[in-house]
Amino acid sequence: MKHVKLVLLLMAFGLLSLTVNAQYKGPGAKLEYSTVQVVTDNASKLDKQDKHVKLKGFIIEQINSDTFWFQDKTGKVRVEIEKKHLPTVPFDEKTEVLIIGEVDYDLLEGCEIEVNSLIIEKQ
Numbered sequence: 001m002k003h004v005k006l007v008l009l010l011m012a013f014g015l016l017s018l019t020v021n022a023q024y025k026g027p028g029a030k031l032e033y034s035t036v037q038v039v040t041d042n043a044s045k046l047d048k049q050d051k052h053v054k055l056k057g058f059i060i061e062q063i064n065s066d067t068f069w070f071q072d073k074t075g076k077v078r079v080e081i082e083k084k085h086l087p088t089v090p091f092d093e094k095t096e097v098l099i100i101g102e103v104d105y106d107l108l109e110g111c112e113i114e115v116n117s118l119i120i121e122k123q
Contacts (some may be wrong), residue, residue, distance in 0.1 A: 044105045056098050080115060089120065096120075
């Protein structure tokens with residue numbers, strides 16, 4: 001009976017530690033910074049592969065309730081940001097931000113990034 005309790009305890013601890021500490025370290029795990037030009041030039045391919053991208057730049061204009069223009073030194077692209085992904089602190093077109101999102105490409109509408117995370121870079 002002691003062995004069963006010990007095994008169950010070890011299993012529970014092992015499962016708990018896996019959920020707390022597990023992190024994928026294989027190919028594709030590290031998301032490198034990209035640029036708007038690289039993303040737009042490869043948008044169709046990135047969309048088909050469901051790739052996420054990480055960009056640093058500025059939200060320069062709001063188009064509608066959840067669509068904005070994002071710009072870096074290489075160009076600009078539309079980004080869709082749901083309210084739940086917007087930061088709680090105010091920011092403007094001069095505030096540098098980091099966005100992480102999935103590339104969405106449509107032949108007629110072009111490239112758009114569906115933002116999953118928006119972080120204000122420290123000033």
